[in-house]
Amino acid sequence: MNTKNMKFFIYFPLLLGLIFSILSFRFTSPDEFTGAPVWSPVYFFSYSFFYYSFLNLLLAAPFALISLVNKKVGKFCAYIVLSVFLIFFVTDSFVYQQFRLHLNIAMLQMTLLGGGQVVSFSGSMILQICLLMGACFIAALVCFWLANVLSNTQPRFKPSYLLAFTLVGLFVCQGVYGFGFAYHNPYTSKVEENLPLSRPLHFNKLLIKTGLVSREDVYTFKKTDAKGAMNYPLSKLDCSGGEGYNIVFLVVDALRFDMITEQTMPNVTAFSKNAINFKDHYSGGINTRHGIFTLFTGIPGSYWDSSKASKSGSALIKALQTRGYEIGLFASAPLTMPEFNQTVFATLPDARLNSKGNNPIEKDESAIEDMEKWLTSVPKNKPFFAFLFLDSVHSAIFPETEEFTVFKPYWKEVNQIKLSNDFDRTPYFNRYKNSVFFTDKNLGRALSFLGKNIDIDKTIIVITSDHGEEFNDTGKNYWGHNGNFTKYQAQIPFIVKWPGKASIDIGYRTSALDVVPTLLPRVLGCKNPVSDYSVGKDLFEPSGRNPFVYVSNYSKDAFVEKDRVVLINEIGVLSFLDPAYNPAKDQSVPPYLKQVLEESSRFLKKH
Structure with missing residues (x-):
């Protein structure tokens, strides 16, 4: 072997x-x-x-093997x-300096196929791009030359020692991050927030199991004065006047839009x-994390990680606090997983985070009793704001007595392994x-x-x-939620009793992101422009509505139109599906992508 x-x-x-490490200052x-x-x-x-050196080593490894056969080809590649x-x-x-977002395949599709909707290339811009590419090739060439020179010398430190040093350094940096993440340290989180890939x-x-970190350290909120990535709201909320009504949110986890019937929900129907x-x-999401986040913040679920790192809270809670509201949170499931205590309720460090009970039935009852x-x-x-969040539907659990076994036959015991495209859904449903x-x-x-x-x-x-x-x-063998962006997972009931407003059915499309920009001006008297704290619209304003709604899950962002779903999937590829989740006939890049890009970065700090 040629050493x-x-x-x-x-x-x-x-x-x-x-070189990568030096250039990282551009992400600060x-x-x-x-x-x-x-x-x-x-x-x-x-x-x-250490991280980018490791990635470079991984990328170079296949060519090191090729060089055993042909040295010049391996090095050139x-x-x-x-x-x-x-x-x-x-x-x-x-891209990051302008939008506080990282480059992905979807953004390239928007740029190259969007007809100038996101970026239009002028002659001078193209020249600058070519010069930058040339500078990168030259910088890499200098490193290439130095590597060749060093390969022909007898350095004090063997290359194997440098390799070991890099791997140990990466391991230490990962360990520091892991402990920092557990303790909510805002300084270690910057490497995940700012750096690409x-x-x-x-x-x-693992830290809890080994006793190195306590469960309280991980799941108890800690307020920090450190500067985070979020700039939300854009300006301090100026709230006075307004209708000043009390507000009560009664939220049921995983409740389908088509359940409001006399047979399934007689009380709610009445x-x-x-x-x-x-x-x-x-x-605003097909999971609890993004659904609740968008309801309380009025901004897309893609801001979740930045909000959690910055402890930026929600515009609704901040406005309520500004107006002196009493605030009560009564959730059946813990508000620490997902970490709502560090996101939407981050400005309420003494909030009620758990309910007593051994199962969702008991915890739901505990939440209701505590609210009462x-x-x-x-x-x-x-004035007061109350948030009741019930969990029994999410777990498909109920007291299996004659009173509540209304729909038969029903599945006695849920076994997810049995679910398939051929499975009879009736008992489970x-x-x-x-x-x-x-x-x-x-x-x-x-x-x-x-x-009463x-x-x-x-x-x-x-x-x-x-x-x-x-x-x-x-x-298509989808069960539960967080799987696709069809109406069965994304559409939800929204029923409002508003003093002085007559009962009516509203047919135009609305979103969870529209709740905050409705309540803040109307009820809490916030005089800021809505764009200071939300991307939504007033629920009661039918004109000027977007041709899409934002919906997110853990790895995807979707723009749900009337007749198709524009999806940015796990690897950042833009795709187009119809409402039944088949490939859409219309594969055109939508004209609102520039708006999406702006709204997806508006509340992140710019350079």
Whole structure:
């Protein structure tokens, strides 16, 4: 084996790693480390060096093997591939500085196929791009030459030592990040927020199991004064006046839009007859995380990670606090997973985070009881906001007594392994509907209590959900939620009883992102332009509505139009599906993508 040749394939990636580390400053703002501890920038640039050196080593490895057969071909290929990677890195830095987003395939599709909707290329811009590409190739060529020179010398440190040093450095940086993530350290999180392709490891459960970190450290909110990536709202909320109504959110996890019937939800159906019914209402997510996040913030679910890192809170809660509202949170499932205590409720460090009970049935009852006790303690002269979040439907659980086994036959025991495209959904769907029927009784109890114990003429009551639930409705073997962006998973009920407003059915499409820009100006008297804190529209304004709604899940973003779904999938590829989740006939890039790009980065700090 030619040791000089192998030396080259260690030196070359590591030298380029230094270039990557130096250029990482382009992913920081001028005040990024102002007030930060000294180790924060040291960690940031050290992580960058070790991480990108490691990626370069991985990219170069196949060509090191090729070089055993043909040295020149192997080196040349490594030079081209790593140069292209460097070009990608530099290009991404320009995208990040402008939009606070990272380059992906979807953005390239929008740019190259969007007819200038996102970026239009002038002659001078094309020249600058060519010069930058040339500079990257030259920088890589210098590293290439130095690697060759070093390969022919006898350095003090063997290349194998440098390789070991790089791997140990990467391991240490990953470990620091893991501990920092568990302790909500905002300085370590910058490497995941700012750097492209950076996916550091999270190992909270391992740290808890080994006793190195306590469960309280991981799941208890810690407020920080550190500067995060979010700039939300854009200006301090100026809220005074308004209708000043009390607000009650009654939210049922995983409640389908088509469950509001006399058979499944008699209490809610009766309530809806004297309320405003939004018949084409979509969640901002097909999971709990993004559904609740968009409801309280009015911004797309893609901001979740930045919000969590910055502890930026929600515009709704901030406005309520500004107006002196009493705020009560009564969730059946913990508000720490997903980390709502660090996102939408981040400005409420003493919030109620858990319910007592051994199962969702008991926890739902505990949440309702605590809400009732809290409401009776609220001073009569104080406005209040109450959030009740019930979980039994999400678990498809109910007391299996004659009273609640309305829909038969029902699946006695859920076994997800049995689900397939050929599985008869009826028993499973019946079990779900029984849980809905049971939850309707709980909602009936809550509504009855509200009617007897608060001033109903001064209270807005909202009944809605965080996402839908599918039972293979499309015939494509989708079950549950977080799987696709059809109406079965994304569309939800939205029923509002608003003092002074007549009951009516509203047919135009609305979204969870429209709730905040409705409540803040109308009820809380916020005078900021809506664009300061939301991308949504007033629920009661039919004109000027977008031709799409934002819907997110853990790995995808979708723009749901009337007749198709424009999807950015896991690997960043833009695709087009019809409402039944078949390939859409219309494969054209939509004209609103420039708007999407702006709204997806508006609330991130710019350089």
